[in-house]
Amino acid sequence: MDRIKVGIIGFGRSGCNIHADAISQKKDLFDLVAICDELPELRSHQEFPNAEAYAKAEDLIADPEVEMVVVSTYNYTHAKYAIQALDAGKHVLCEKPFGFTTADVDAMIAASKRNNRVLQPFQQRRFASDFEAIQEVLRSGVLGEIGFVRICWPGFGRRWDWQTSRVRGGGQLYNNGPHLIDYGMELFGDSDPVVTSTVRNMLGSGDAEDEIHVMLQGEGAPQVEMIISATCAFPQDRWLICGRNGTLRGTGTELEWKYVDWSKYPERKTDMNPLPGRYFCSEDLAFTTGSWKEENTGNTDGGAGSNPASAPALKLYDTLYRAIRLGEPQVITPEQIRRRVAVLETCYRQNGIPFPEGTRQ
Ligand SMILES: NC(=O)c1ccc[n+]([C@@H]2O[C@H](COP(=O)([O-])OP(=O)(O)OC[C@H]3O[C@@H](n4cnc5c(N)ncnc54)[C@H](O)[C@@H]3O)[C@@H](O)[C@H]2O)c1
Incomplete structure (x- = not known):
């Protein structure tokens, strides 16, 4: 070679x-x-x-x-x-x-x-196995059109290195933000999003942000929310992906999803009157389920x-x-x-x- x-x-x-x-x-x-x-x-x-x-x-x-x-x-x-x-x-x-x-x-x-x-x-x-598994599920189309995505990187802890300082270009936007935004943009699609964001410093010793919320929105694309937190002491899902047919959730090492086949259900026409007997809209849905688990834990965390x-x-x-x-x-x-x-x-x-x-x- x-x-x-x-x-x-x-x-x-x-x-x-x-x-x-x-x-x-x-x-x-x-x-x-x-x-x-x-x-x-x-x-x-x-x-x-x-x-x-x-x-x-x-x-x-x-x-x-x-x-x-x-x-x-x-x-x-x-x-x-x-x-x-x-x-x-x-x-x-x-x-x-x-x-x-x-x-x-x-x-x-x-x-x-x-x-x-x-x-x-x-x-x-981009090559992390959890993201590759998600892309495979999305390509299969079982979740239907995706309307909402949340990507969350929680954590609780202080940092005091240069990544907390603006002088060296630190802060979570440009530290771990590029990873989340790469995922978010892959899921958002090819159009240019309207971006809304807030940042704050909660625990970091420097002047840069250690918490960020970024939202991508646009016509014909899912709303994508990305969160990095320094003050979230309880585990949260990394992934939530909601589509017309179903939902995917999970962590970097385990994912699950479930979806319905709407063609098996009667068409529902809008009833402009109160439903008889003060009934609330409800129907039994039979979900098909799927799951993925990381076999080799070295694959997901590429940091x-x-x-x-x-x-x-x-x-x-x-x-x-x-x-x-x-x-x-x-x-x-x-x-x-x-x-x-x-x-x-x-x-x-x-x-x-x-x-x-x-x-x-
Ligand atoms: N892709 C990833 O998952 C990932 C993970 C960690 C860090 N990073 C990136 O890598 C970069 C470095 O981060 P790190 O965590 O390794 O920081 P670090 O502080 O551990 O290492 C940076 C090193 O660069 C040296 N350095 C800085 N400027 C220099 C210069 N002009 N000439 C010679 N040496 C210089 C410093 O002395 C230090 O040893 C950052 O941009 C960070 O975003 C990426």
Whole structure:
């Protein structure tokens, strides 16, 4: 195999625990040849002892050995390093958020086109097995037309790292928001949504939001609500999907759904009079049920906490290898993720949050 030689900028939780780990599991396809971090103690990996260590992103980007650059630095620096690396002739795998604004993403796409290099957004959770199971149920059509979707990531706890600080582009909109909004937009469809959002800081030590509510609405599309909470101490379903024929609910590891076949029931014409005998509309519905359970718990949670890197990350690396070496179409494209960034940008503007320095507006 003609392995792709990778350099990683930002060797923290994501750079090391997700990307180096994925590369270590895909050694037939990728090799880690360079590591860059501002912190000297983080510039190495035991499985890649020969990887060149860099203090400055610019130096890693200039390394002729490096063919592909992973950008896993602070949120507000992604577009800058992605563009520098593309202009240096490297392919780029860029962590979420894939830029702060559509202007950021446009500049990244332009750099990818003018240098004829692959620009890959890292949205590995698209390949999470719970979401893949949901897509299969939706494709089967058993739930009928979908009117309402709720995606909920609850939790109760404080954070005090840079992800709570606006200066570094922290906050849940651009931290875990890109995962939820990717799911939400996949379920919403191809039209542009009307976006409504509220954000607040409840427990985080910094000035950025740790709770977000985002709603997508539009003609002929389901209403999609997305919630990330820092103050929800009781478990909640991650998924609720309501359609004309039935409903799906569940967590990242277990889903269930049930639906009716309306063709088996008599037509109901609107009766403009009170029903006889003060009767309330009611009919016995026979539901057909379905369920899904995660067999391999590594598959759903694709985040930096899963070690070894989980199946979603590995799947994304497979698609990326095929895009770079075989010229296959990317499964997750920059243009798709641009539409998600447009939603995030709208939320930022709606809530009057100043963009971090360097953001293209
Ligand atoms: N896709 C996912 O599931 C996922 C999970 C975790 C983090 N992330 C993303 O990865 C990025 C990093 O997050 P993290 O949790 O790994 O944070 P982290 O703080 O653990 O790591 C960031 C590292 O980058 C280094 N760094 C920052 N700017 C640098 C620069 N200019 N040059 C060299 N090194 C630099 C820091 O020293 C630090 O070690 C964020 O954008 C985050 O959104 C994605």
